[in-house]
Amino acid sequence: MNGALAVAPVLVPLLTAALTVALARRPRRQRAASMGGALALFLCCAWLLHGAIGGSETAVRFGGWAAPFAIGFRIDRAAALMLTVNSVLALAALAYPARGGVLAAPSGPPLVHGLLAGAGGAYATADLFNLYVWFEVMLITALGLIVAGRRPAHLEAGLKYLVLNLFGTVLLLAAVGGLYGVTGQLDYGALGAALSDHGDDPLALFFGALLLVGLLIKMGAFPFLFWLPAAYPALPPPVLALFTALTTKVGAYVVLRLLNEVFPSGAHAYAQGLGWIAAATMLAGVMGAVYHYDLRRILSFHSVSQMGYILLAAALGGVAGIAAALFFSIHHILVKANLYLIGGMVARSGGHHDLRRIGGLARSDRALAALFALSAAALVGIPPLSGFWAKLLILREGFDQERHLWMAVALFTSSLTLLSMAKIWIEAFWKPHPAAPAGAPSAASPVAAPPAHPRGAWLACGTLSLLALAMGLLPGPLIDFLYAAAGAIAAPAAGGAP
Structure with missing residues (x-):
């Protein structure tokens, strides 16, 4: 049973993918199968999380081989929680209407x-080479989602x-091969033990740095x-929501694991560089967000900037740094995915993604305005929302370490995020809307009566908003x-203590 659960985060989506391929010519059944598979994935991940709450790990080794030669999956508390959050987001993204988008195409599900x-x-594996394999699976499928629209903008983005x-x-791949050549191991635990015997071996440190650069x-x-x-910006909102959880956050999670399980003796050699890269990432991302007026580009640059916070927590290290990085990752998945979905609703109401060509939505679409205000405040870090606690955990540990x-830089980035x-x-x-007559109310515009948003959009955005709100109002159990x-x-x- 434990082995079946350990492979569920991979096996359930693969079986669902095969089923949706078979139903490609029956759109309604394909969509139902896709939602059913996402729900099954959520239930499996929630059960894994339920077991992990008590401290138990779910593990399996394939092929009948003993460690460290077997290919292994290992799901502990952190992996189970991240998998569950991702499955919730998958349900929200699939519930969000995809009329005319890539998710409505036969190849989308x-x-x-x-x-x-x-x-x-990538979350479940305990083997370095298979980590590379799962990243390749992500690369191929993500590229397929980007270019599926077939328009020049999609092909250029791809x-x-x-x-x-x-x-x-x-x-x-070069780093994996190099580390195997140095140690003769690929299993995380065996590799960590072997690297601890190499101390400050320059070759091992070089390949470790190469691996981290690939993940960056x-x-x-x-x-x-x-x-x-x-x-x-070329992607539809539900795909953007998936990407914000399933591409960049996986890389951040792997960095956390490698720094502490594979490179524990050499992690200090990378921490200083990671900290400065994090600071530069925060600044570069938020500067791009301040500069642009296209809503999709603003939110995309913020995705870059917020990854800097997660990297900063990883560079701080220790129990407190890891916990801060995980909390920030979950906060960002929920809030930023929601902002991408809300951004799609803003474009639907306003008729454009360019902020200079829309306006007046606070009066014409008040429920949407409230949803955006809540998620924007959480992203900025207004207390007591989730972003406040996420940044507080990082700041407290950073000041304790006298960084x-x-x-x-983190505080300055927050001020520009607010801007x-x-x-x-x-x-x-x-x-007021730019097209509104002079002296008319701000809602007097070509979209003064915006089109009704589909129920699926309200359901997806409302659910993510409630989860993020609960995370901010009741942070103690999660922390x-x-x-x-x-x-x-x-x-x-x-070290580190709560």
């Missing part, structure tokens, strides 16, 4: 579930995504961030759980 399978494998991510893939490319970190804001310059969110509010919701999860990940010498 199989690609989505293929992406879920790749992410599930090319930008492919070029830089293929470079990251090459680095990952996948995450869209500085200076490899440009593929993300170039590719994301004052890094913390100053860019205020720009969206003023331009899209508060100011306690994450400290326990971080304690299992952290190196034995790492």
Whole structure:
């Protein structure tokens, strides 16, 4: 039973992908099968999480081989929680209407579930080479989702995504081969033990750095961030919501695991560089968000900026740093995915993604305005919402470690995040529509009576909003759980306390 549960995050999406391929000529049945598969995935992940709450791990080794030679899956507290959050997001994205988009095409559902399978494998695997394999699955399916629209913008976005991510893939494969050559191991535990015997071996440190650089490319970190804001604006809102959880966050999670399970003795050699990369990522992302007026580009640059916070927490290390990185990851998945979905509703109501060409939505679409205000405030970190606790955990640990310059960058980035969110509010919701007659109410515009949003959009955005709100109003149980999860990940010498 435990083995079946351990493979469920991969097996369920793969079976669902195969079923949706078979139903490609029956759109309604294909969509029902896709939702059914996502629901089955959620139930399996929730059961894994239920078992992990008590501290138990779910593990399986394939082929009848003993460690460290067998290919293994291992799902602990952190992996179970991240998998559950991703399955919730998959349900929300699939519930969001996809009329005319890639998810409405016959190839859409199989690609989505293929992406879920790749992410599930990356979270569950305990083997470095298979980590590379699951990242390849994610790369192929993500590229398929990007280019499925077949318009020039989609093909251009796919090319930008492919070029830089293929470079990251090459680095990952070279690093895996190099570390195997140095240690003769690929299993996380065996590799960590072997690397601890090598101490500060320059060759081992080089291949470790190469592996981290490949993951930084996948995450869209500085200076490899440009593929993300170039590719994301071409995607429909539900695909953007999936991407924000299933591509960059997987890379961040893997960085956490590798730093503490595979490179515990050499993690200090990377921490300083990761901290400065995190600071540069935060600044570069938020500057792009402040500069642009296209709603999709603003949110895409914010995705870059927020990845900087997660990297910063990973660089701080220890139990407190790991817990902060996990809390921020969950917060960002829920809030940013919701903002992408809300952004699609804003474009539907306003008729455009360019903030300068819309306005007056605070009066013409008040429920949408309330949803956006809640998620924007959470992203900025207004207390007591989830973003406040996510940033507080990082700031507290950073100041405890006397990383004052890094913390100053984090606070400055938060102020610019507030500025860019205020720009969206003023331009899209508060100011009169540009086409409104002089002296007319702000709602007097060509979209003064906006089209009714589908129920699926309200359901998806409302659910994510409630989850993020609960995370902010009741953070204690989650923080306690994450400290326990971080304690299992952290190196034995790492400290930290809640």
